[in-house]
Structures are given as structure tokens and as C-alpha cells.
Amino acid sequence: MGPKSVALFATCLVDLFYPQVGEATVRLLRRLGVRVTYPANQTCCGQPLFNNGFHEEAARVARQTIALLEPAECIVVPSGSCACMLKKEYLHLFQDDPEMHQRAAGLGRKTYELSDFLVRVLGREDVGARFTGTATYHPSCHLLRGLGIADAPTRLLQRVQGLTLHELPAAENCCGFGGSFAVKFPEVSNAILQEKIRNIRSSGAEILVANDCGCLMHMGGGIRRTPQPIRTMHLAEILAGDATTDTHR
């Protein structure tokens, strides 16, 4: 079932701020019998540049990322947002450059967001994970609406032994991150965030799970400022949990 070997595109946020998510992704994939490579010299997909209007700069970064990843048979990205950039936005970036456009399309076809890869390519919903606790899941906008991946993450979470999944009210609402929007329009971003935090809290879960480190950084950073913190975790961290790691209770 599925490819024997995948290349991991870790994303800059995982690389610099959440390396444990990268490790969890690697361990999870290995446990499922997939060999993981990590093409050297990765930086970022270029989305921050693209979303802020710097298309030329983004295209240069994209060229480099395409060259780096295209030899791989299959690419897995632990982020809906960055996967969306690779799969969809690169095509727009190179719409006037037929050669690059074709290469971008080729890369896009074999690039998968992690949960999508597990469910659709490996055909696994039960990944043999064990994790004791209660969690609620926030579908990030680029994953849900950008890539149309709605069920895969919850299906995976439902099969985690020991994990109780709570419904998140108004789950599909944005968390207010929006990349540099959070910095350029802090008050608005925060107002959206506070509503999200209220909903997370009302779910009654101890852990907030999402597939995007950007959103997790935003929601987690906001939650830390509230009196009763809730843990934020990437889907990969939950799914990588097994009998040896699930010892904290």
C-alpha cells in the first residue's frame, strides 16, 4: 500500500519552532513502514512572501523548493497551509512560465498533507496510536477550505486508543492568524482569536489539536495568556504516541 519512501518537507515553522513535530512525523511514518528522507537545505515554501504580495521573491524560493523536492517519489508536509502553497499557489506563481508551471504541477500532484497521506495514500485510519486524554480538533482554514481536507484528521484521532474527542463549537471558523495579518492587524486578529479560545474552552477538552503550526502558534500563544492553559499539540504528536510514550498518566 502506498509508497515505501517519502521525502519530508518539514516547513520553516516546524524546523525552527516545533522540531518535535518533525520528529513525531518521522517516527509515525516509520512505525507505519514508510522510509523517510529529509532532502537537505530546506528553508520555507515561500508562503509568507507570496501572501504579502512579494511574488518575485516567493517565486525564487519556490523554484528552489521545487528543485529540492521534485526528485522524490512522494512528499509529505505536516502542514495544511504549506501543502496548499506547494499544491495550489505555486501554480499561480508560475502561471506565466509554462516550464515552471509544469514542474510545479508535477510536484503538487505528489505532495500530500500528513493526514491526507495517512488516510488516502496509506489507507490507514488506525495508525496504532495511544494517547490518554481529551482533545478537540481545530481544522485550519487552508487545510479545510484550501485543500478540502475535512474528515481525515478527525478519523485518525477517533482511532487513537485512550483519546476522547470533544466537538469544537464553530470549528470551521478561522483562528485569526492569517500569517502577517496577526502582526499587522493585532487587535482584529486577537478579537477573532478570543472567540476561538472561548469555543475551545467550552469544548471541555484538555488538548487542542491542529495540523498547522502557524495556527497552533497563534492559538497556543493566546491561550497561554489566559488563566487556565490548555495544551496545544500537532496531530503528528498525538498520532506518534504509542505504548512507550503514553506514560504521563
Place this chain on the structure above:
Amino acid sequence: MTDSRSAFIAKARGAIEDRQLQEALDLATGRFLTLRRNAFRSLPDPEGLRERARAIKQRTIRELDQHLERLATEIQRAGGRIHFAADDRECVDIILRLAKERGVRSVVKSKSMASEEIHLNPALEGAGITVVETDLGEWIIQLAKETPSHIIAPAIHKTARQVAELFSAAVKRQLPPDPEALTAAARQELRQKFFQADMGISGANFAVAETGTIVIVTNEGNGRLVTTLPRIHVAIMGMEKVIPTLTDLMVFLQLLARSATGQKMSVYTSLIRGPRRPGETDGPEEVHLVIMDNGRSRQVGGPLEESLNCLRCGACLNVCPVYKEVGGHTYDSTYPGPIGIILTSFLGHEPKNLGGASTLCGACLEVCPVKIDIPRMLLTLRHEAEQGRELPRGERWSFRAAGLILRSPVLYRLAARLGRIFQRPFLHDGYLDRLPGPGAGWTRFRDLPPVAARPFHARWKELERES
């Protein structure tokens, strides 16, 4: 862009602090969305219908000249008159001239965003003509001396209590904050105005080319009175509102009310074809249609063309996380919300680029009845702002620098290392909580995790050996 961004931020701050506004916005947008969802459930194939609607619009926009010509011919055949206005000023001039030539002293209006776009009311009042808005929401904001804050619900930002105060002052007696009592009072007060008016001004939701029919969709019945009681009816519309056939109209009518208010049909759907004919007992003596360009035709064939598909249903406002927090007035333009940002970038004489005021969450695209890819166009506006050097210098340099760093793995790793050093003074309890410069925008409300002591790329060698 810098100026419009700071103005937006300043107004947004006020809006977020305004408890009454927040309450009113939550209530109304939430209600619209629930109703919309339910109304779409009654359609056998909503996706197919949206695709059809989109295809009709796309095709019509590409052949705009031809359809407008046909519309003009048919309107004239039905006894109506046609006027073309290149921009807002010309549009106002046409209407003022009509009013002056015909000795008009008082005007009643039904809701029209096109008339807001050209700032018609102050122009009419300046010419000594009395103007009364007869749509309930529009009357509220006329009394409050404000502008609409939502495309279909102009007074969405007002609570019942605030409306009671405004109406009480208008009818000179104390009214309770009870919607039924308030509408009854409005009805009584406005009824006289319809009889006194010489001219009725309306918008047009659609204009059907093959029959020369002006279509107006309303819920309060005031649209019927505005277009039938006064001796002159003037309808104003953007040129993109033309649709080829009545069959096309049926597609849009199934989508418009569902998207806007969550109704299967609005209460009144008026199809107007020319003035009163000999032997008929009612209807106006004259019907005029003013077709306005005001920046629209320039978009045909360009990256913002799709925005001309817009039906003005307002659904994208109701789902927009930003609109829901800041309300319509924060955008400081006729059309607020996601589609408003696009329209404001090219309509009229003072276009502005607010492309940054979005999280790009994509909810607008998901609800749009004609599937306008608003996020895509917001990205286009951001690119235009960058190309036009509208961004603050500091921002431009930071992103240019980021471009260089991300292109070079060596610089990238060096930057990570420098980040680890420079973040030290700001680390408290394992997180950065008070950053200077642009980082302050983040840490004002949120903690930021530090750059990891050992990034993933440094851990890979070990990880590789584990397997």
C-alpha cells in the same frame, strides 16, 4: 495603502471595544448564516446551480456591450428611457438634471447600493430636494446620519434600543425598543412620503436584456411603492447587473435570497417593464434606467473581473471573521467586507487598497453564490500594493530581506542562530512575551515560542540513525 491601513486599524479598535456593536453584529450575522444554511438545504443541487450562475455571469461580462445594447433597445421599446454614466459624477448629474427639468421637489428611495456608491443623497439635498429613504434599515441610518454598514442590512450595527431612540425623535413620541412597534411607526410615518413624492429612485438587482425588464428584489414592499406611486421612477444600476434572459433570472432568483437572508424567495420580486401604458390605472409616467460604469468596464479581462459577478447578497460579509469583528464602517467605503475590499479597489475616484485586511481564511469563497474567488483577488491586491510601492518602507525591506534569507540555506541557518541569540533578553518562562518593533504586534496579545535550541535540521542526523 499605509494610510488606509492605519485608518482601518484605528476604526477597528473602536469597533472591537463597542459592546453594542459587537452584540448587534454577532446576532445578525449568526442569524443570516443559520438561515442561509437551511435555505440551501432545500435546493436539489446547490453546487450545480452555483456553477450555472457563475457561468452565466462570466459569459455575460465578456459580452457586456452586446447585452447592454439589447437592454437599452428593449427598455426603449417598452417606453422607458436609458442613460449611460461613465462615472459617479455623471450619474449624479443625470439624476439631478432629470429632477430639475421635471420640477421634482421630493424623492422617495428604495434601497440602492449604487446610489450609495455615487453619494446621491447629499447631492439631491444640496439641490434643495427632500430625500426620504423608505427601506427600514436605510431610514434608520438616514435618521442617524450614517452610511450603510452592510450590503443588505444597512443598519446591522444598530440595536433595537438605538433604533427606538432615532424613531422616537423622528415621529416626536416615545417608542419602545420593540421591533413590531417600531416598524408600525415607520410604516405610518413613511406612507405619507410616498404620496407626496414626485420621483422614486430605486436600484436594480438585475436587468433582463431580452425583455428590457428591471428586476427589484425586496422584503418590505417599499420598493413597489417607490416604483409605482411617484410620477417618475429612476432606477440606477452598475453595468454588470445586466443578464441576458428571463431563464437566467430564474437561476439567480433561486440563489440571491437564499444567500442574502436565507429566504427561498424574498417577499417581493418586482419585474418592471416600462412606464404606465395607456388605459392602465397605475404606475409612473416615466421610467428611467441609469447604467453606470464608474470603473467597472476597466476590470473586464483583468484579474479582478470575477468581482463583476457579484450579486450583492452580503453572504461573504456574514462569514468573514474580520467583518464580524470590525463591522462595515471600519472599511470606510460604500461596500464593506471581503467583496467590498475588491470593489473599493477600483470603483469611483478614490480607490484604495485594503487587500491586507483579511486572514485569507477562504470562508467568503465557500459561501459566494457565484463562486467569486475573493481570496485570490485579495492576493492580487497585495501584489499590486507591493508593485506600486504602497507598502511601508520597513515592511518592504523586511520582506526583501526575508526573500534573500529563505533563498539561501546558509543565510537561513545563520538567521536561526542569530534569532536564538537575540531572543534571549525577551525570554520569560520559556516563551517570548514582549518583543520590540513589529514583533510587538504579536506579543501584545500572544506569547511566541522561541527559536528552538536545536532546530529540526540539526536533529536530522540523529533521527536518521534511529531508523
